[in-house]
Amino acid sequence: MLETIHFYHTNDIHSHFEYWLRSQYFIRNERLSFAKKGEPSFLFDLGDHLDRSNIYTEATLGLGNVRLLNEAGYDVVTIGNNEGITLAFEELFHLYDEANFEVVVANLKAESGENPKWLKPYTILRTKHGTKIGVIGATAFYELFYKELHWDITEPRKEILSLAKKLRKEVDILLCLSHLGITEDELLAxxxxxxxxxxxxxxxxxxxxxxxxNGVLLTGCGKFGAYTGHLKIQFDHKNREIVCKEEFVIDNALLPEIEGEVEFLEQLSKTGKELMGETLFQTTKSYNKEWFHHSQISRLFAKAILEHTGADCAMFNAGIFLDGLKKGNITRYDIHRILPHPINLCVVELTGRQLxxxxxxxxxxEWSQLELKGLGFRGLIFGKILTYDFSVNKNRELVVRGEVCDLNKTYQLVTLDLFTFGYFFPNFKYAKKKYYLPYFLRDVFIEYCKRHF
Incomplete structure (x- = not known):
């Protein structure tokens, strides 16, 4: 007997719900059609479903995303870095308490005490014909970030290898939900x-x-909910082996539009704004933003991050401010609109020479005109890199807080975590660093303004 099994999969939606209703309507109808033919189907998500730059996700701290996954009938998910390292420990610990699906993450556990009740390294699914399908999950190895958030994360490929060798003897089909990236997936295969x-x-x-x-089929469906994957596997029960595995990608933009899509998006936004509508503080004047020079809001922000960390000097890009700070009552929604990025502060220790x-x-x-995508940046233009409390004088000497620095002395620079990932400043890669988690830039800014206004 040949059994045909279908697997639909989504990844890296990042709270982009423009195609959510039509894609889930399509998947639901497809699954019903397969069920009538006696062909089982499953629905997976591979992580980064949530993104706190989205108003609805921020307001519900991801619980709204879980509700959407429940409503869509997902069977198994794993977590991405946006679930794993943009929420405080308690927020992630309880994120999936009401999930109607299973969550598999083989390389994560609580630093101390019990793990969340939803957290498991793998699960085994079964079809009505008795086919056993092992599903392992793993997420990207952001060791320093997870450590600051009181989670223990281990090297994912090592965990997957160990589980795969064990499960291979117990299941007919073995799958991995990987939030590791294409290079790691190829190595794993x-x-x-x-x-x-x-x-x-x-x-x-x-x-x-x-x-x-190496005989392992790899999949990848882009980002932001633009595509949905459909994997079809044919399993030969007589010989207990897979005889065919095929992957198709569905372009969600080409699916028929569903009535109520615009209203659905508007309702999510409305809910988010209402939940974040409380006044946090009041200002007596407005603070302008500029993307290519210093501004009133950038100076205020520099004071906030220097006070928060106690660093000697600060550096960040002007493009992080999507708007200025208005005069009057300021709500959580106002600050989120200005600083939507899931970015944390990092203090880097550098010698005067390195600084x-x-x-x-x-x-x-050239960097000021860069249209950066990713690394936590959710802005439009990268903008000029601004420096505070350090500069080079006319004698080409480095001055830190008004004094010529000692090139051999160690200084503390507070900057954005995105600068420490190696793309911009190679010196940061091997320098001693401290990440300030779980606080985002907006959290630090809010607390400073509440104290000083």
């Missing part, structure tokens, strides 16, 4: 031929028909 399919996410890669590596090099690198005019 080479190391772990026990897996039949690796459903891929994190790096937003797009594999229209999948990619076969001077950073200052000179920051003067790269």
């Amino acid at each position: 080479q190391e772990c031929p026990e897996l039949d399919v690796i459903f891929g996410a994190h790096t937003h890669h797009f594999l229209e028909e999948g990619k076969m590596v 001077k090099e950073v200052y000179l690198q920051a003067k790269n005019e």
Whole structure:
């Protein structure tokens, strides 16, 4: 007997719900059609379903996303870094308490005490014909971030390999929900031929028909809910083996529009605004923003982050401010609109010599026009890199807080975590760093303004 099994999968939606209703309507109808033919189907999400730059997600701290997943009938999900490291410990601990689906993450556990009741390394699904399907999940290895948030995270490929060898003897089909990225997926496929399919996410890669590596099928459906994956597997019960595995990608923009899509998005936004409508503080004047020079709001923000961390000097890009700060009552929604990014502060320890090099690198005019996508940045234009409390004088000496610095002395620079990921400032990669989690830029800014206004 040949059994056909269908797997629909989504990844890296990042709270982009423009196509949510039509894609889920399509999937639901497809699954009902398959059920009538006796063909089982399952629905997976591979993480980064939530993104706190979205008003609804921010207002509900991701619980609204879980409600959407419940309503859509998901069977199994794993978490991405947006679930894992943009929520405080307690918020993630209880995120999936009301989930009607299973959550599999093999490489995460609480630093101390009990794990959340929803957290498991794998699950085993069964079809009505008795086919056993093992599903392992794992998320990206952001060790320093998870440690600051009181989670223990382990190297994902190692955990998957160990589980795959164990489960291969127990199941007919073995799948991995991977929020590791395409490079890690390819390495995993080479190391772990026990897996039949690796459903891929994190790096937003797009594999229209999948990619076969060492006999393992890899998938990838881009980002922001633009595509949905459909994997079809045929299992031969007589010989107990897979005889066919095919991946198709559905372009959600081409699906028929569903009545009420606009109203659905408006309602999510309205709910978010209402939940974040409380007044936090009052200002007696407005603070302008500029993307290519210093501004009133950038100066205020610099004071906030220097006070919060006690660092010697500060550096950030002007494009983080999507709007200025108005005069009058300021709500949580107002601040989120100005600073929507899931970005944290980081204090980097540098010698005076290294700090001077950073200052000179920051003067790269090309960066100001950069249209950055990712790294937590949710703005439009990267903007000029602004420096506070350090500069180079006319004698080309580095001055920190009004004094010529000692090139061999160590200084503390507070900056954005996105600058520490290696793309902009190589010196940061191996420097001693402290990340300030779970506070986002907006949280630090709010607390400063509440104290000083």
